[in-house]
Each structure stands twice: as structure tokens, then as C-alpha cells.
Amino acid sequence: MGKDNVKLLSMWASPFCMRVKIALAEKDIVYEEILEEDLMNGKSELLLKSNPVHKQVPVLLHDDKPIVDSTNIITYIDEVWPEKPLFSACEYEKSRARFWADYIDRKVYPAGRAIWSSKETAEVEAAKKEFLDIMFYLDGTLGDKDFFNGDTFGFVDILLIGLTSWFPAYEKFGGFKLEDHYPKLAAWITRSWARESVSESLTSPEKITNFVAMMRKMYGIE
Template identity: 40%
Template sequence: MGEVKVFRAWRSPFSWRVELALKIKGVDYEIVDEDLSNKSDQLIKYNPVHKKVPVLVHDGKPVVESLVILEYIDEVWTENSLLPSDPFDRAQARFWANFIDNKLFPLARKAIIGRGEDGEKAEEEFKEALKVFEKEIVGKELFNGSKIGYLEIVGLLVCYWIPILQEAVGKQVLTRDTFPGIYAWGDQLLAHSFLKENLPNWVDYLASYKARFAPSSS
């Protein structure tokens, strides 16, 4: 099916999405690690609009934006489907993926990293968005049955990376006591053998986030 390269940053949760999807599909790929403070000419060539990772290069053709890349992977390599076969379920998965990326994640960054009135406002908005998401997933199995699929991969942003960011910064907004439904769903997801084997080590990842986001002691 042609040569596959992934331009990534190890710390980027969006890069990990692409790698997890390729591993589910059993696709061999080459990793090209990017220093985001000194982006390569190749990255800028392949993603001239946003100049961001991840970029999937398949047979020399670049595909950008993690959600778009996931769908591309699912269409090109059809074994082990990521998206549900039912059109309605597929539409729902896309809706909630966009909710996570365009609503939850931006608010999470502002709520956890932000300070002052802007941070407080973002924290309240983040909690309201979490309530909406929790209502959708509470008491449910994984979106893709027993398999890790499109929305499970995207949902890791909520149950894996946001908790790491919180611990790195030292500010807890998404807590087990306040959002038990999200944590129950996340516990189920993170217990899956595929993710245990393929997610980055929590301790190493937390250390990298602390180096980037921890408040200065000076």
C-alpha cells in the first residue's frame, strides 16, 4: 500500500492518535520526530498552511489534521474499522470527536494553564462542557464495542492527556469525585490491553509535561 511516514512530536497527543490508528490497522510506518521550536523544511513543505504535526505522508502525499488523518487511515486500510459501520453511529462519533477537539480541549488548556479572571471563566466553561460529555458516556460501554476505534482514540485526550496536564501544572479541574462517569469510562478504556501496550509511559510523559508546563519556582 505504499510507504508511510508520520511527522510527529512525541509529546503531542494528536500525533499519538495517528500512531495508534496505524498500529490497530497493522500498518508499518516510519517516524519522523519534529522539534517544534525548530520545524523542519519537510514539515513546512508537507503542511504549509498550519505548519503543525501530525502529518501522515502516504506515497509522498501529505494528509494533515489528526481527525482527517484517522478517517483517511480507515478508508485506505479497511481491516479493523475505526469508525462504526452504521451511518448514524458514524455521525455521532464524528460529532463527539469534534466536541472533544474544538470544545473540551481548548477550554481544558485555558482552565488548567490560565490564570486570573480568564482562567476562572474557562474553568467554569470547561466544567459545563465536561458535564455534557459525561451525560453522553455515563454507563456506556466503549463507543466501538470491545474494540478501540475512532472515538476511543480521540477520547484519550480527556481521560489520559488532560489528567497528565493537570498533574504537571498542579491544578485539578477534571476530578474523579466531580466527574465519576468520565473516570469510569476512562478506567475501562485505559484497561484495554492494546492501550496498555501502546500508550506512552505515564511517568515519562508526565515528566515531559512538567518540563514544559510546571509553574516556575522562582
């Protein structure tokens, strides 16, 4: 089997799918995207069969073998297609990248979700504080570098930038602007979005913000 039979089970609003699309684009891998129509009301047989434990997108099908969980998928992609590596060759830097990847995975999306899904002002304020506290550490590790790795766009950049089309919704419903708190991090978002691999993989923030507004109505938040 060749290395080029690649499919991605995906959903347009999923930041975890967007991350994988960026990694595939960075590696110039040709793939077919298979979109799930409605994760809330009916998942495809292919998804249920491919990810029976979590039943979530993204799933990468490589020669019909499923690989699940976005960070695991991106690591797999980097190992199977080693050209244009996503990690530094230095073991110490690699370990730092894994640490920040884990931090981003545990923290960013749940904190953002808490902002838009909270009803009471005090809850929104607490969620906003938690989100900005997380950004504090990410801004600190980015420092004055162009990318988290240094000069090259890599693993940590992909994991975090994949989540950022949801950030304007967090800002809107949390009543804050990331750039007022962390201008370097905001500049990193702009710099990263200028890459074709990123802009072509991410759903527009406007579309995500409308989607979030629709969910807030559906959940009776407003």
C-alpha cells in the same frame, strides 16, 4: 505503489500525534515514525514542505503523499485500510460519531490548555469549570457503554483517549480529579489505556506533567 509505505511526522508530547499512532496500531499498520526535534525553535524541511498551511504535526506520509490534521488522517486511515472499521456501519451512528469527534476537537484541548496556562486563580477556576462542563457532555454520551461506539473501541474513543495523557497535568494544575466528578468517564480512560494500541502509543502522563511544569516556568506562570 503498495499501501504500506507509511511514515508519521510526529512529536513525542503531541496528543494529536498520539491519536494517529493509536489508529495505526489498531489497524496493525507498520510505519516509520519521524520525530520533530523542536517545534518551537526549528521545524524540519520535510514538515514545512508537507504541511505548508499549518506547519504542524502530525503528518502522515502515505507513499510520500502528505495527509494532515489528525482527525482527517484517522478518517483517511479508516478508509484506506477498511479492515477493523472504526465507525459503526449504521449511518445514524456514524453521524453521531462525527458530531462528537467535532465536539472533542473544538473543545477539549483548548479547555485543558487554559487550565495549565492561566495564572490568576479566577481564570484557573473558570477554565476548570469549562473543562468539567465539556466532560459532562462526554460522560453523558458514553453513558453505561464500554466505549463511545458501544462494545467496540472506535473513532470517538481514539480521538478522545489520544488527549488523555495530558489530563493528569490538567488535574494537577487545576486542583481536581476527574473521577470525583465523572467516575464512568474515568473508568473508560482506565479501560482504554489497558489496550496495547493505546498504552504503547501514549506518552506517560508523568512525562507530560513534567513538560507542562517546564512550560509554566518558561511562560512565567509559576
